Amino acid sequence: NAGVTQTPKFRVLKTGQSMTLLCAQDMNHEYMYWYRQDPGMGLRLIHYSVGEGTTAKGEVPDGYNVSRLKKQNFLLGLESAAPSQTSVYFCASSYSTRVGANVLTFGAGSRLTVL
Amino acid sequence: ILNVEQSPQSLHVQEGDSTNFTCSFPSSNFYALHWYRWETAKSPEALFVMTLNGDEKKKGRISATLNTKEGYSYLYIKGSQPEDSATYLCAFHMKTSYDKVIFGPGTSLSVIP
Numbered sequence: 674n675a676g677v678t679q680t681p682k683f684r685v686l687k688t689g690q691s692m693t694l695l696c697a698q699d700m701n702h703e704y705m706y707w708y709r710q711d712p713g714m715g716l717r718l719i720h721y722s723v724g725e726g727t728t729a730k731g732e733v734p735d736g737y738n739v740s741r742l743k744k745q746n747f748l749l750g751l752e753s754a755a756p757s758q759t760s761v762y763f764c765a766s767s768y769s770t771r772v773g774a775n776v777l778t779f780g781a782g783s784r785l786t787v788l
Numbered sequence: 789i790l791n792v793e794q795s796p797q798s799l800h801v802q803e804g805d806s807t808n809f810t811c812s813f814p815s816s817n818f819y820a821l822h823w824y825r826w827e828t829a830k831s832p833e834a835l836f837v838m839t840l841n842g843d844e845k846k847k848g849r850i851s852a853t854l855n856t857k858e859g860y861s862y863l864y865i866k867g868s869q870p871e872d873s874a875t876y877l878c879a880f881h882m883k884t885s886y887d888k889v890i891f892g893p894g895t896s897l898s899v900i901p
Contacts, residue, residue, distance in 0.1 A: 701802055717891070718888065723887050729888070777879070780831060
């Protein structure tokens with residue numbers, strides 16, 4: 674019962690460094706999402722994917738790239754990290770967008786600090 | 789810019805009090821609304837899926853209503869308990885882009901024993 678797994682759970686970066694967050698789900702979900710959580714702002718959508726090989730921009734996509742080469746994995750990349758990207762990142766997935774089947778299952782979060 | 793708002797931002801109630809909070813969303817582009825409960829150090833978990841104007845959902849002491857014409861949903865907690873302390877999030881699905889799930893900022897509830 675792994676559900677949605679995010680790696681790493683914690684990471685500290687220096688400004689300008691790059692890194693990739695991995696999200697893996699074992700529920701055969703079509704849809705996957707990356708959100709960031711900042712105090713007082715809830716969850717803001719960065720990018721999302723509606724299926725293998727597809728990605729789309731969310732509310733706050735700048736500074737991030739994503740890839741969905743395999744259905745079970747959704748990668749979030751930071752090419753040149755900035756202090757403003759210090760946040761907790763959550764990955765989520767859902768079976769479909771059909772009402773009732775589109776409830777999101779979340780990972781445990783990845784805390785990223787950019788110095 | 790899609791505005792999904794929640795009020796109040798935070799709430800402190802005594803054990804046994806009943807409480808409610810609001811999620812407002814663009815009524816003209818409604819597809820579905822979800823409520824999630826988010827406990828500290830855990831991941832958000834779904835409470836309700838709401839789709840029709842006038843929908844009422846209930847799970848134990850927690851219930852929710854939906855008004856799609858005026859663009860709001862209420863979440864009610866009857867007889868609050870300390871274990872109800874959490875952040876409650878609403879998530880909006882637009883008709884024109886229902887695969888894009890937009891969350892409100894959340895209402896943080898603290899129940900004082």
